[in-house]
Amino acid sequence: EVQLVQSGAEVRKPGESLRISCKGSGYSFTTHFIAWVRQMPGKGLDWMGVIYPGDSDTTYSPSFQGQVTISADKSINTAYLQWSSLKASDTAVYYCARLAPNERYLDYWGQGSLVTVSS
Amino acid sequence: QSVLTQPPSMSGAPGQRVTIPCTGSSSNIGAGYYVHWYQQLPGTAPKLLIYGNTNRPSGVPDRFSGSKSGTSASLAITGLQAEDEADYYCQSYDSSLSGWVFGGGTKLTVL
Numbered sequence: 001e002v003q004l005v006q007s008g009a010e011v012r013k014p015g016e017s018l019r020i021s022c023k024g025s026g027y028s029f030t031t032h033f034i035a036w037v038r039q040m041p042g043k044g045l046d047w048m049g050v051i052y053p054g055d056s057d058t059t060y061s062p063s064f065q066g067q068v069t070i071s072a073d074k075s076i077n078t079a080y081l082q083w084s085s086l087k088a089s090d091t092a093v094y095y096c097a098r099l100a101p102n103e104r105y106l107d108y109w110g111q112g113s114l115v116t117v118s119s
Numbered sequence: 120q121s122v123l124t125q126p127p128s129m130s131g132a133p134g135q136r137v138t139i140p141c142t143g144s145s146s147n148i149g150a151g152y153y154v155h156w157y158q159q160l161p162g163t164a165p166k167l168l169i170y171g172n173t174n175r176p177s178g179v180p181d182r183f184s185g186s187k188s189g190t191s192a193s194l195a196i197t198g199l200q201a202e203d204e205a206d207y208y209c210q211s212y213d214s215s216l217s218g219w220v221f222g223g224g225t226k227l228t229v230l
Binding site: 045061103105111112 | 121152153155157164165166167170171176206208210211212216217218219220221222223224
């Protein structure tokens with residue numbers, strides 16, 4: 001069974017750093033792209049970027065380039081999303097999701113990680 | 120402002136048919152890229168509902184169907200049920216942005 005399990009809720013202050021994780025299981029982690037998607041409170045879905053864990057090739061949405069870093073550790077089947085200096089506007093639920101093989105849709109989703117940034 | 124346009128809200132009575140539109144442009148839907156749909160029940164992660172314009176993943180009831188024409192696509196739900204009350208998002212790929220794009224989402228209320 002394909003599963004993506006994300007790290008738990010986090011509360012940080014503005015200016016702090018953070019890394020959240022997404023662990024895949026039940027499939028070949030290295031041969032499927034992982035995407036990160038933001039959902040701000042009461043809002044829709046925003047595509048942030050994708051990573052191919054096999055070689056860590058990463059593509060960012062222009063809106064998120066330079067704002068976050070996406071990485072992966074294929075030895076432990078885990079993808080990461082990190083911030084070096086959080087802002088209050090980063091408060092959101094962040095989802096990781098798997099791209100279907102050779103396709104451009106997301107066939108499996110993690111449960112989401114709530115990030116709250118508040119002073 | 121989302122690249123793909125959806126009405127913010129729609130409603131229908133149980134048993135009715137509703138159609139949720141998704142309007143794009145020549146750089147995404149009109150360029151031939153597939154449209155996919157996701158259902159997000161309250162407080163849960165999105166779930167794939169339709170892929171490749173018209174295909175249903177295993178387990179998705181055949182009350183849900185997708186179509187595409189020109190620069191637009193739509194999701195139809197027949198025999199509306201209370202459990203269909205959710206947010207629905209379309210998604211495609213955009214060549215000018217070189218990336219994936221979502222619609223703004225449609226909140227469906229079952230009256």
